[in-house]
Amino acid sequence: MNLTAVWALIRNDLRIFSTDRRAMIIGVLVPISIAAFFGYVFGGNGKGSADVAKIPIALVNEDRSEVSLAIAADLDRDTLVSVQSLDRSQAQRLVRAGKIQLAAILPPDFAANATAALYNDQERPQVEILIDPSQAMSARVVEGLLVRSIVREITRAAARSASGQNAPREFIVPYTVSTTQMTSGDNVPYNGYAHSFAGMATQFILLTGIDAGIVLLLMRERGIWQRMRAAPISQAQFLLARTAATMLIGIFQFVLIYAVAIGVFGVRIKGSALGLVGLGMALCFMNSAFGLMLASVGRSAAATRGIAVLVTLLLVMIGGAWVPSFVFPRWLQQASLGVPTRWAVDGLDAVTWRGQGLTAALAPIAVLGTTAIICLGIAIWRFRWEK
Numbered sequence: 001m002n003l004t005a006v007w008a009l010i011r012n013d014l015r016i017f018s019t020d021r022r023a024m025i026i027g028v029l030v031p032i033s034i035a036a037f038f039g040y041v042f043g044g045n046g047k048g049s050a051d052v053a054k055i056p057i058a059l060v061n062e063d064r065s066e067v068s069l070a071i072a073a074d075l076d077r078d079t080l081v082s083v084q085s086l087d088r089s090q091a092q093r094l095v096r097a098g099k100i101q102l103a104a105i106l107p108p109d110f111a112a113n114a115t116a117a118l119y120n121d122q123e124r125p126q127v128e129i130l131i132d133p134s135q136a137m138s139a140r141v142v143e144g145l146l147v148r149s150i151v152r153e154i155t156r157a158a159a160r161s162a163s164g165q166n167a168p169r170e171f172i173v174p175y176t177v178s179t180t181q182m183t184s185g186d187n188v189p190y191n192g193y194a195h196s197f198a199g200m201a202t203q204f205i206l207l208t209g210i211d212a213g214i215v216l217l218l219m220r221e222r223g224i225w226q227r228m229r230a231a232p233i234s235q236a237q238f239l240l241a242r243t244a245a246t247m248l249i250g251i252f253q254f255v256l257i258y259a260v261a262i263g264v265f266g267v268r269i270k271g272s273a274l275g276l277v278g279l280g281m282a283l284c285f286m287n288s289a290f291g292l293m294l295a296s297v298g299r300s301a302a303a304t305r306g307i308a309v310l311v312t313l314l315l316v317m318i319g320g321a322w323v324p325s326f327v328f329p330r331w332l333q334q335a336s337l338g339v340p341t342r343w344a345v346d347g348l349d350a351v352t353w354r355g356q357g358l359t360a361a362l363a364p365i366a367v368l369g370t371t372a373i374i375c376l377g378i379a380i381w382r383f384r385w386e387k
Helices: 003-019 019-041 064-076 088-096 110-117 133-161 194-222 222-230 235-263 273-297 301-318 329-339 341-351 359-382
Strands: 053-063 081-085 102-108 128-131
Touching: 003 064, 003 235, 019 088, 053 064, 053 133, 053 359, 064 081, 064 110, 064 133, 064 273, 088 102, 088 128, 102 222, 128 133, 128 194, 128 235, 194 273, 194 341, 222 235, 235 273, 235 301, 273 341, 273 359, 301 329, 301 341, 329 341, 341 359
Parallel strands: 053 081, 053 102
Antiparallel strands: 102 128
């Protein structure tokens, strides 16, 4: 094998990348910026610096009794919601426009009828809930808070007005809750930047693979391919050089992205440092093989770029890099285990903020490596040196 020629091709690709400032900005600064934004939104570094946004809701009180006013006051004191007192038409309009996520309507005589329903089987009053369907998850949280406030104030009113041994007692929750964040250790706060940097590193390293594949297609379209074939280098050596160069560029991105994550945003490798290195190399290997596969199956640079970007974004979204996978339908949660990006993000999470050892990284490394070998096999099978 002509290693001198292979190394010359690798150096040429690295030189082109290093002199293209736009490519370096997109490949390094853009994922850092996006990861910083998502990390801040999802909790920051766990030190309480991020503002907690309240869920905007409305309460339409058509009852106006002492009890219903107490329900409104109890709900207003909750730190999770921001309550507006509106009439029915205003609430309908604001929910429909997406200005508030939920509106609860207490009907006339609500408190009296609800209190009476505690003693017998008479018809219970109905609370209307208007929700923004795009915010269904947060609406469920608010419904739970509303139930708590209503039950608390109705039972209090019943306890004040009723007499006899069968009178209901004031509602008291018979337990307390202690919440513990299960991170890498006791009293170690969750760092939201760790997950966001894992996702953005995965996404933009894959985009680098797309660019590498598009460059090969452009070489064919612009006639550079003919001169490349005339060089004293075989097809295997050429593919090796392209794979190695793209992998080295990916490693450069990975190192810089995580250097900023550690140095600026407080991300810590609480688990296996060796596992992080292995995951980075496996991800970059998959990225280079993915780019080579694109060049072997694509027909034109323009068409291939559009399809490849779409596929990459789908893989990243399904892999849980943008939003947590628990918001997906159950079938999609299971399907996401079949995409390598899910394993990459989960593996990077495991060796950083989850504090897990090398064994937690082995399965993701195996999946990424296997995917890379499959992509490389397709590339070698479909690659036509004579074109």
